[in-house]
Amino acid sequence: MSDTLVEFRQDIDSGLAQLSIRRRYWLLAVACMDVSIVIASMVALNAALPDIARQTTATQAQLTWVIDGYTLVLACLLLPAGAIGDRYGRRGALLTGLAVFVLASAAPLMFDDPPQLIAARAVAGAGAAFIMPATLSLLTAAFPKSERNKAIGVWAGVVGSGAVFGFLITGGLLHFWAWQSIFAAFALAGAGLFVLTCTVPSSRDDDAAPLDWIGAILIGVAVAVFVLGVVEAPVRGWTDPLVWGCMSTGIALAAAFTVVELKRRHPLLDVRLFRKPDFATGAVGVTFLFFANFGYFFVSMQYIQLVMGYSPIQTAIALCPLMIPVLALGATTHLYLPRLGLRVCVSLGLLVIAAGLMCMRLLQLDSTYLDYTWPLVIISIGIGLCTAPTTSAIMSAVPDEKQGVASAVNDTTREVGAALGIAVAGSILAANYQNHLGPKLSGLPAEVREPLLSSLAEALAVVGQLGPEGTAVGQLAKQAFLDATNSALLVMAAVLAVAALFVGVWAPGRDGAQLRVVRRLRSQETPQPDDRSWQWSRAGRGW
The missing domain is CATH 4.10.860 (DNA Excision Repair, Uvrb; Chain A)
Incomplete structure (x- = not known):
């Protein structure tokens, strides 16, 4: 291994265009490992929140910001960080991000007050903002266009399954050690990735404009x-x-x-890019994909743990089937995307996710793991169908020297979509849970009703104190939660259907033409000589 690393290091400045196939795929492996730590860190602490609350006496608001502080800082710094990487060097930006991420991840091992935890997570989010766009922009600069979809597909598959990877890390660590082990694991992993990242070549905008x-x-x-x-x-x-x-x-x-x-x-960003059908389709597709993805995770993880009674590690293992179609479809994007086209891939993928969410509404209080798994597989197929094509559409619409900014647009839409998905699903879940359960608890004292109506987790914690009627109240709370979950799933499915309709009308197809161009041709309207969509259609070529 050491000889290989030395060989990579010797050719570090030779330029990405001259990279051999082996070196390009080494870069792909390192970039995927780097981005996986960002995604895993985004979700890893969710299962540790009860332990953090008990040991640090953190309030519910503070616990929320332990999670959201990372996401908020990551989202707002992505575009500037991508531009800095384009100008000064993408590997340098990536190494800077990893160094900041490692230091911020190690900080909670020494400082564990809630405000200090929140600050550490925010700094880790700043580091992640430099890591995420740099990984993708390095790949698109290194791989020729004939192989770019394959590399982006693998990268996107890792991103799409990274949340499950994070759950597995958390569940495994909490099964043996305290919550601080999560931060130790990220610090050690980040340090190892820093060393590996030193072996990959860099790239930048040779005609860098002022920031x-x-x-x-x-x-x-x-x-x-x-x-x-x-x-x-x-x-x-x-x-x-x-x-x-x-x-x-x-x-x-x-x-x-x-x-x-x-x-x-x-x-910083040429906003005229959003006029391009492929760029706009990619941005819309990524936003609503992660809207559904993280909204689904928010309600589904609670169902698995609170209704089915799974532990954190069992929950992570239960979600593993999600990874298989996402990784498989991501790695084979270069095979089906040219044949199906952006329009079919993204609109079909969003509709398949919506269908899977509707199938999830069939779950009952006594449903088995098999009942849970087959809708999960449907959802994962939809995620796999549109994850890589949307990312590829965004990156392909931008010149190579601006890949960092394009990657940042891709990542920013992910973060905004994820935040919206959690917020919408959480709001619907909370409101409908109280609406369904409240009338059924009218005979109980106010001091008992308040925790029961707060959340299913709190309700299950207090039902043991209610005596013989506790079991019946617990079942009522679970049924109210299930009804509220079904409402959230219905809304998310409806939103995805609308997004799929937009993509079906606006996105370019296999020949690069939009539906409005197809209608014009069918009406036998003579196209203009400089109409690129007509030329692509005549040539029978894809994007």
Whole structure:
């Protein structure tokens, strides 16, 4: 292994275009390992929150920010971090991110007060913001276009299954050690990945323009404020002034960012890219894919643990079937995407996920693991069908020298979609749980009803104190939770169906043409000579 590393190191500055096949795939392996630690860290602490609460006396609000602080900082720094990588070197940005991530992950081993945990997680999110776009932009710069879809597919498959990987890490560590072991594992893994990353070549924009700091600040604050409003929505309610004020301010700042970028000579992000059907389809597809993905995880993990009675490690193992179709379809993207086209892949994938969510509504209180698994496989097939094609569409629409910014757009839409999915699913779940259970507890004292209506987890913790009627109340709470979960699944499925309709109308097909072009041709309207979609159609070529 050491000889191989030395060989890679000797050719570190030779340029990505001259990389051999072996070196390109070594880069792919390292990039996938680097991005997997970012995704795993995003979800790994969820199962450890009860232990953290007991040992640190953290409040529910503080526990929420232990999770959301990482996501918030990650989301708002992605675009500036991607631009910095394009200008100064993507490997340098990746190594910087890993170093920050390692230090922030090691901090909770020495400082464990809730505010210190939140600060450490926020700093880890800043490091992750430099890691995530750099991994993908290095791949797209290293692989020729003939092999790029294959590399992006593998990368996207790792990202799509990274959450399950994070659950497995958490479940395994908590089965043997305390919650601090999670941070120790991430620190050690990050240090090892830092060493491996030193062996891969770098790339950058050779004609680097000055960084657009005004645009970076505007979009960073816009994303941060918008996501802040979204993550507070399940707790405060969507009509709370802080929630709608933050979301409105975020949208207004995003509009200001658009105006500023249109006027700048060297914009951080050329917003005209969203006029391109493939770029817009990729951004919309990624947003709603992760909206459904993380919204589903939010309600499903509670069902597995609270209704089916699984432990954290059993929950992680139960979700493992999700990884197989996602990884398989990601690795074979280069085989089916040119044949089916972006429109079919993404719209069909979103509809398959929606169908899987509807099948999940068939679960009952006494459902078996087999009853749970077959809808999970349907969902994972849908995720696999649209994860890699959407990412490939975004990256292919942008010049090679701007791959860091394109990757950051891909990652930002993921984070915003994930935050929206959790917020929407959480809000629907909380409201419907109380609506279903409240009328059935009218005979109980207020001091007993309050914890029962707070959440299913709290309800199951207090039913043992209710005497003989505790079992019946526990069943009522579980049924109310199941009914509320079905409402959340229905809404998410409906949203995905609307997104699939948009993709079906707007996205380019296998020949690069949109549906509106097809309708025009069928009406025998003569195309203009410079109409690229007509030329692609005549040539019979894909994107």
